[in-house]
Amino acid sequence: MSYPNKTDFSNPSTFILLGIPGLEVAHVWISIPYCTVYAIALLGNFTILFIVKTEQSLHEPMYYFLCILAVTDLVLATSILPKTLSIFWFNSREIGFSACLAQLYFVHSLSVIESGICVAMAFDRYVAICDPLRHSSLLTNSIIAKIGLAVVLRGVMLILPYPLLARQWPYCRTNIIPSTHCEHITVVKLACADIRISSYYGLFVLFFVTGVDLFLIAVSYTQILRAIFKLPTKDARLKTFGTCSSHLCVILSFHIPGLFSFLTQRFGHNVPLQVHILMANVYLLVPPMLNPIIYGVRTKQIRDSLVRHFTPRKN
Template identity: 75%
Template structure:
């Protein structure tokens, strides 16, 4: 039987094409086949090295952040509670996709259950939304700490921090819940081959042999709403922060105060710039190679979990001193 145009367009793993199932309606296929990074299959083993390093650093760094904050009473304040939320989000986000990616690279384990694929899809979008919301909460914490420091402990009390965290979780869970249900409702009768490393939303729904505009428009609307709303809140917070900083009498005081925001600003850039770059290349980079699209879709999910603990570990003196404490004790 003649191969499908889709398979010809990606041009690999012909042994995985479902020549028999291409001609039959499969409303919910039992499994999908993940190609990995199309066009770079021969280099998968080499590509796995940085991916594995990213995952190892993300695990060690975020668990270290959680351990340090838990065991250090002086860090039991709102800023570090939000940092704990960020660390947990990063751990779930990276663990939801990286083990499967590495199994593709190392063991050629390309099959993924249909339900597992949709679960991957849901976790990647929902926890990305939670992470964006946590950055807003951290910006609000910096705003209160700098613009209204005397009321900081009153405004951001432990119950309030808990409510903010719960609201961010519910926002991510509810806003992204239609994604897997919309994807599941579509009929898949062309192919079950996904030219990607994980169950990415657009890569999955493009396999459907039905109108995907509802799913596509919903995904675009939610992404635009979340990013526009969160970036706006962050921008307003930092506008007020900068106004307060410029009112300080000395340059040293201004630099010291602004330095308390440095880690958060770096994390914002690490989170939003790769995501924006991936979004723009996906929507407008029609002439960009497929493997580049896939790599960008991986990087915007994998880089923040690796870099966030490094940023806070390098820039935050309390966390840095706590991390270096075992080594400094050995040297004395």
């Protein structure tokens, strides 16, 4: 099926997602790792939710935040994968204008929420290591619920202008999006209007969220490292730092590809389009797969719970 490059409309009823331009013949093969990543993400995050719910010893702040992270990852991956696979398998490239705006809203708001959860988990590690006697009194269930609500509301409110502004622009050039899903900058670039408000606001959100969150995480870990180096023995230092290693891996797996994806979209004009698209997919799909694996492998309490639940009991 072919699609015209030009059209005469001011408010499109649909957009056309091309998938990965230039790699159309390999779409079916590319779908295999996509399916694998998605299946592992579903299995891993649902397993984390099940283990934390059923294991009373895991009803602690770190694991509550991990559950919020798991739900966020599940919704984030599901917001793009079904449509991406329908493009790869069935060449189903059309997406409604409102559905496209909804997809870009979920992609960006959930990314902001995930970044906020990383900050909340860093704060939990800071209190647990630097002020352990007050950990249970500071991070009560009500405080955790308020932190979680604040993180969600921040993502919801900060990203709300994205689709509201995008809906206002006239689209009279093309309705073809060279990507597997709708993202803010790829959509507004199609408008035949001055989109500087959308562009500047998008940059503000990127640098505000990333800058503030990474600064707070850096402050937390500076204090954590100071506390760790004051411990009397090397074994105590390694054991204490081990409680933070999973969280650090999650931060790196989320922020590094995310920053690379956003910055190459804005400024990487010489980067091939296929690299842009693949990095955007890596940023959205790999962390939901890796996060439960990281915590499952590196957290002893979760490993022990998995063994108890899934190892046959001897009579």
